[in-house]
Amino acid sequence: MAVNFNPDVSSIFPNIEAGKAADSTEAKVNFGKAIAKSLNKVNELHDKADASIVELLSGKSQDINSVVASVAKADMSFKLLVGVRDKLVAAYKETMKMQI
Amino acid sequence: MEIDGNMFGAIDIAVSGLKAYGKQMEVVSSNIANARTTDAGDGQPYRRLEAIFKAKEDGASGVEISELVRDMGDFQKILANPGDPRADADGYISMPNVQLPVELINLNIASRAYQANAAILKRYQKMVESSLELLK
Amino acid sequence: MAGHDMNIMNYLEAGLKAESTRQKAIANNIANVNTPGYRRSDIRFEELLAKAIGSKGEIEPSELEPEFYQPKTTQVKANGNDVAMDTEVGELVKNSLRYKTYIQLLKKKYRQMEMAIKVQG
Numbered sequence: 469m470a471v472n473f474n475p476d477v478s479s480i481f482p483n484i485e486a487g488k489a490a491d492s493t494e495a496k497v498n499f500g501k502a503i504a505k506s507l508n509k510v511n512e513l514h515d516k517a518d519a520s521i522v523e524l525l526s527g528k529s530q531d532i533n534s535v536v537a538s539v540a541k542a543d544m545s546f547k548l549l550v551g552v553r554d555k556l557v558a559a560y561k562e563t564m565k566m567q568i
Numbered sequence: 569m570e571i572d573g574n575m576f577g578a579i580d581i582a583v584s585g586l587k588a589y590g591k592q593m594e595v596v597s598s599n600i601a602n603a604r605t606t607d608a609g610d611g612q613p614y615r616r617l618e619a620i621f622k623a624k625e626d627g628a629s630g631v632e633i634s635e636l637v638r639d640m641g642d643f644q645k646i647l648a649n650p651g652d653p654r655a656d657a658d659g660y661i662s663m664p665n666v667q668l669p670v671e672l673i674n675l676n677i678a679s680r681a682y683q684a685n686a687a688i689l690k691r692y693q694k695m696v697e698s699s700l701e702l703l704k
Numbered sequence: 705m706a707g708h709d710m711n712i713m714n715y716l717e718a719g720l721k722a723e724s725t726r727q728k729a730i731a732n733n734i735a736n737v738n739t740p741g742y743r744r745s746d747i748r749f750e751e752l753l754a755k756a757i758g759s760k761g762e763i764e765p766s767e768l769e770p771e772f773y774q775p776k777t778t779q780v781k782a783n784g785n786d787v788a789m790d791t792e793v794g795e796l797v798k799n800s801l802r803y804k805t806y807i808q809l810l811k812k813k814y815r816q817m818e819m820a821i822k823v824q825g
Binding site: 522550 | 712715716718719750751753754757801802805806808809812816819820823824
């Protein structure tokens with residue numbers, strides 16, 4: 469599943485005053501890092517969930533409960549990421565509507 | 569004794585219970601059916617059968633019938649009608665050592681236990697299905 | 705991520721096919737509980753899938769067909785039949801639980817793909 473996510477969010481805020489440049493760059497970088505970190509976490513949880521599904525399918529494990537738990541965990545973090553993405557896209561659209 | 573992630577263990581244990589108590593029912597019904605059998609094939613009356621229950625292994629395991637033993641208690645003797653060919657020298661006939669009240673109690677126990685095991689199967693299935701709700 | 709996910713969904717669909725075939729085997733066993741000489745049958749699938757995954761692409765999971773076979777692990781009664789109702793009931797419960805689990809997992813996967821494609825707001 470291709471999650472197209474560009475951690476570089478500077479494109480959403482193109483007009484930054486020079487005076488605020490230092491602060492906002494740092495804020496941009498931190499935000500970008502946070503997004504990248506949660507993207508990695510989602511991938512990690514997703515891979516763990518998939519591995520447990522394969523174990524169940526191949527008969528190596530009979531533990532349905534742990535499969536359900538790991539899939540639910542991965543799903544929750546994925547939903548969070550999707551929510552953040554949707555909010556960012558909405559914010560972008562709002563910004564584009566603004567008269568400069 | 570290990571605690572592993574075999575969640576189908578509860579199912580296997582319940583099934584072993586169904587088998588064991590089903591066997592117990594067989595034993596009880598054999599005893600009841602033969603309660604008046606004076607000749608079990610070798611000239612001797614029918615000897616009461618008893619099922620020995622044994623846990624399959626140490627820890628949380630199923631049950632099995634390890635063996636069927638003959639109750640070596642004394643036969644009951646009843647007074648025979650004169651001229652009855654089955655009578656022994658003293659005029660008594662040996663009857664099987666089966667006591668119906670005992671058998672009926674065992675029947676009740678086996679039936680209740682069987683139903684309890686079947687209920688476990690059903691409940692356990694519902695339990696796992698409810699944990700699947702997490703994925704809805 | 706996309707290719708990996710499609711694999712899992714293929715495996716899950718193969719699992720669904722296997723479990724529904726297995727249910728037919730169990731129903732057949734139950735119907736033949738008194739047939740002289742009848743041996744209970746089951747489905748070979750889990751080991752085949754494990755082998756297909758381990759072969760890293762040489763065997764395609766989508767080509768996996770569940771196979772009928774006779775385990776011949778149960779005790780044979782006097783008439784040559786080895787079916788016990790209690791065992792079959794237990795197998796039916798396990799089979800039904802696995803089937804429901806695979807269905808829910810597939811549903812989850814489809815919904816995640818939808819969420820990834822669709823943008824709300």
